[in-house]
Amino acid sequence: MNLLDYLPGVPNFPKPGILFRDISPLLADPAAFKEAIAKLDELAQSFDYTHILGIESRGFIFGSALAHHAHKGLALARKPNKLPLVTHREFYGLEYGSDSLEIQQSTLPKDARVLMIDDVLATGGTLIAADKLIRNAGFTVCGAITLLEIGALNGSAILNQHGILNKSVLIS
Secondary structure (H helix, E strand, O other): OOHHHHOOEEEOOOOOOOEEEOOHHHHHOHHHHHHHHHHHHHHHOOOOOOEEEEEOOHHHHHHHHHHHHHOOEEEEEEOOOOOOOOEEEEEEEEOOEEEEEEEEOOOOOOOOEEEEEEEEEOOOHHHHHHHHHHHHOOOEEEEEEEEEEOHHHOHHHHHHHOOOOEEEEEEO
16 A cells, blocks of 8 residues: 555645645545554664654644554644643744644653654644754653655754654655
8 A cells, every 4th residue: 555645745835835735535444544553663773762742733643543553642733822831831833833832731640752643744834843842841752753754855864954853654
């Protein structure tokens, strides 16, 4: 099964020059989704982690499925003002703007070793922000995994320059 067949590109979304990869067909096909989680689990096994950090919003989908599959705890990196308790916050730039991520201070135990997960690795900005967020909150980051890396944007190399070990199931 070629998982890339289930991730069609949508040109010029959310703005001109961006090729958005739609995960909806992959999620709608039970066999493809199961295969994606199995492949993510294969990558995750090379990291010594206790918890998964799903990054809003599509990282929640893959993170929750992988956490269930791997019997690991799940934490969520949310957009601002979505969490009711005291949070840590990190600002970052995107290919098409800027944003920030938050995590509740009480979400993870003090000894948590966190594996970050997102659907797509582009330039690495979101994962770098999540790495800073988790480290500034006092936890250990083990690395990052993604379903798809957009190879032309060199996100993996950028993450490596920031000391973030990373792996992707697919590179396009």
